[in-house]
Amino acid sequence: MKEKQILTAESVTEGHPDKLCDLIADSVLDECLRSDPNSRVACEVMATSGKVIVAGEITTAKMPDIPYIACRTIRHVGYSCDYEIEIITHDQSPDIAGAVEGCSKSCDTGDLYIDSQDGRLVDNCSGNADDGSLGAGDQGIMYGYACSETDMLLPLPVVLAHRITRLLTAARRNGPIKGLRPDGKAQVSVEYRNGTPHRIAAVVVSCQHAENKTLDELRKEITEQIVLPVCSELPIDSKTHILINPSGRFVLGGFEADTGLTGRKLMVDTYGG
Numbered sequence: 001m002k003e004k005q006i007l008t009a010e011s012v013t014e015g016h017p018d019k020l021c022d023l024i025a026d027s028v029l030d031e032c033l034r035s036d037p038n039s040r041v042a043c044e045v046m047a048t049s050g051k052v053i054v055a056g057e058i059t060t061a062k063m064p065d066i067p068y069i070a071c072r073t074i075r076h077v078g079y080s081c082d083y084e085i086e087i088i089t090h091d092q093s094p095d096i097a098g099a100v101e102g103c104s105k106s107c108d109t110g111d112l113y114i115d116s117q118d119g120r121l122v123d124n125c126s127g128n129a130d131d132g133s134l135g136a137g138d139q140g141i142m143y144g145y146a147c148s149e150t151d152m153l154l155p156l157p158v159v160l161a162h163r164i165t166r167l168l169t170a171a172r173r174n175g176p177i178k179g180l181r182p183d184g185k186a187q188v189s190v191e192y193r194n195g196t197p198h199r200i201a202a203v204v205v206s207c208q209h210a211e212n213k214t215l216d217e218l219r220k221e222i223t224e225q226i227v228l229p230v231c232s233e234l235p236i237d238s239k240t241h242i243l244i245n246p247s248g249r250f251v252l253g254g255f256e257a258d259t260g261l262t263g264r265k266l267m268v269d270t271y272g273g
Helices: 017-035 066-077 094-101 156-174 215-230
Strands: 004-012 040-048 051-059 084-090 112-114 121-123 180-193 196-209 241-244
Touching: 004 156, 004 196, 017 040, 017 051, 017 066, 051 066, 066 084, 156 180, 156 196, 156 215, 196 215, 215 241
Parallel strands: 051 084, 196 241
Antiparallel strands: 004 180, 040 051, 112 121, 180 196
């Protein structure tokens, strides 16, 4: 008997509120590093209707024009920047900076380990801040795995989901599908048999659109020009569920419809969650 399971992954377009917040924070980091490669940047963004807040700890030789960066990023994605931009930043804490830069001679971290050679208990502090070692100012959780399902060494569901959102953005920017707007999301479910992709169980696409765009027209174009080409390697079958804007109308999008926050779509940047 074949073992069957369904794995699902999602992707979002550049105009999704959470991803746009990530993009603003990334753009601030890029600008800091451009002028000062030794910049220390912890940047968080929250945005809602009429308001964008950029906060965090930033130590850099030349502080960039963050309101300009935020507005430029929002406009580049495809929205108008009718937002009040509030900046709440300060330098990185000296305590955190000390941990990142390495221990001083007077440090007493209490970080001990067993030497594998002779079993002695050793203090992990080198006592030398110039030995090239670096610490970290925060912890992180990395989830995912490399696999041979695709050339990208990523699981098939997340690869297909990313292809759909990239095509949505390309169709909006280049015009093959008229009336698309920046906000959007895709979810792909793949049925596996004994650990191998067997068929596509479901595809869900939600995309923001112009007010005069009919739902029937949108569903036909998205299915024919995006979903079917993306799924050509593992074809859609008669039992595959294809849902395009299943909730119906999606005219209001971006920050006007949903509050955005950095870090809330981390699965999109890893292996599909």
